[in-house]
Amino acid sequence: MSMRFISMCRKPPRAVPRAVWWRKVLVGPEAKIRAVAEAASVDLSPYRLVATEHSHAAAEQAVALARAGEVEALMKGSLHTDELMGAVVSSTKGLRTARRISHAFIMAVPAYPRPLFITDAAINIYPTLDDKVDIVQNAIDLAHSLGIMVAKQLQYFAGADAAGIVLGTRAPIVLTSRADSVRTRLASTAVLKLVAHGRRIQPAQNPVR
Numbered sequence: 630m631s632m633r634f635i636s637m638c639r640k641p642p643r644a645v646p647r648a649v650w651w652r653k654v655l656v657g658p659e660a661k662i663r664a665v666a667e668a669a670s671v672d673l674s675p676y677r678l679v680a681t682e683h684s685h686a687a688a689e690q691a692v693a694l695a696r697a698g699e700v701e702a703l704m705k706g707s708l709h710t711d712e713l714m715g716a717v718v719s720s721t722k723g724l725r726t727a728r729r730i731s732h733a734f735i736m737a738v739p740a741y742p743r744p745l746f747i748t749d750a751a752i753n754i755y756p757t758l759d760d761k762v763d764i765v766q767n768a769i770d771l772a773h774s775l776g777i778m779v780a781k782q783l784q785y786f787a788g789a790d791a792a793g794i795v796l797g798t799r800a801p802i803v804l805t806s807r808a809d810s811v812r813t814r815l816a817s818t819a820v821l822k823l824v825a826h827g828r829r830i831q832p833a834q835n836p837v838r
């Protein structure tokens with residue numbers, strides 16, 4: 630089953646190995662998306678495009694698609710992180726679950742034989758003890774999802790500095806940065822797919838509030 634993937638961006642992805650990308654939905658101002666695609670010689674015909682007026686609307690629309698189950702994961706494009714997370718944490722229309730939302734980095738360090746998980750270095754500044762319970766459980770669930778990683782998928786991760794993902798939400802989320810390398814983006818995308826697959830076979834991992 631191909632993964633239903635959403636990219637909320639004004640910058641469509643450049644050519645990358647087919648094994649890494651899945652069916653995508655682009656959400657954002659249509660004119661800007663098409664202009665960037667044309668400049669980069671990217672054919673948008675294989676992709677679904679959901680047009681919005683601006684980036685705030687793109688975040689809200691993408692979250693709505695995830696909430697409705699039309700997509701399994703979100704990947705931030707060029708909109709600001711606070712715009713996306715503002716829509717994600719909405720108590721009425723967002724992607725909250727009974728778990729605390731947290732972020733985890735998965736790092737490959739050449740001098741260490743195993744992947745390192747670092748959480749939470751992006752979302753929770755002063756977590757309570759109860760928050761830490763959820764943060765740790767989110768990381769444990771992530772580790773279990775990555776346990777099904779096969780060698781072909783691992784090769785995209787092994788050369789990256791780090792792959793990051795938001796957990797504790799109805800759909801996993803990748804918060805890309807302009808400073809991210811292509812390898813880091815590919816690694817994060819590979820992790821995103823594995824987490825989405827793990828939730829598909831174990832849907833009760835993140836109970837909805």
